[in-house]
Amino acid sequence: MTYLESTKFSDLNLSSLESFLDFETSRGSDPIITIDETQFQVIRRVQSQSFNSEGLVPSTVLLDNVDEKPLVLARFAHDGYSVVPGDTIESIWTFVRSVS
Template sequence: MKTLFILLFVFSISFTSFSYAQTQTSIEQGLFISVQSELRNSDGQLISFLESSKFTDIDVPALYNFLDFEASVGNDPIVTIDDQQFQVIQRTMTMIFDSDTVTGSTILSDNIDGKEVLLARFAHDGFPVVSGDSLKSTWTFVRLI
């Protein structure tokens, strides 16, 4: 019994090293981000839907550069709230899986000087995917201008 208790204790402690600090953006800070992840099988049936505005990784300076570029190529609306102007930028990316795997996060990255740079990551419990499944991620950014 004592050995079982020790094993359970060690097992429970081992998961504390995998907990993630989360950052939530807010409109008061000038930038709000949310992401919706929609997993569908090859028949188009909804398998999973996740949404979050909390992120485990976020590179704010690189993200602002990304948003500046995206705003220059899009026709993104500007809204006024309490005499402040905000730009709403929404982008959707779809990925079709070609092999069975498990995905545990939704990632937004950019190619900067030939190097893949992580801009934001939403870590979640994950879900298994099979070949032919598609993951559509819709990112919404609201920034003060």
């Protein structure tokens, strides 16, 4: 298991990401926490990717399907990691936003 954290996004589609988070939170399963009397919603989603060839993965991408086409919501570059056929990567995306 590897943990990567970044605030340096090479692609960030803010309007589509906001729409994605609004839709995801409408399901009502994301916890709300309070910090210093301010409420925040914690939104955590997992995306899996399987590999059928050897290679290097140089970035992590959060995708949504819009009109049956993949739409990049966010991507951040990192040093990369090697994969071999049969590997499956799970990316866990965590967003924290204030509750209005």
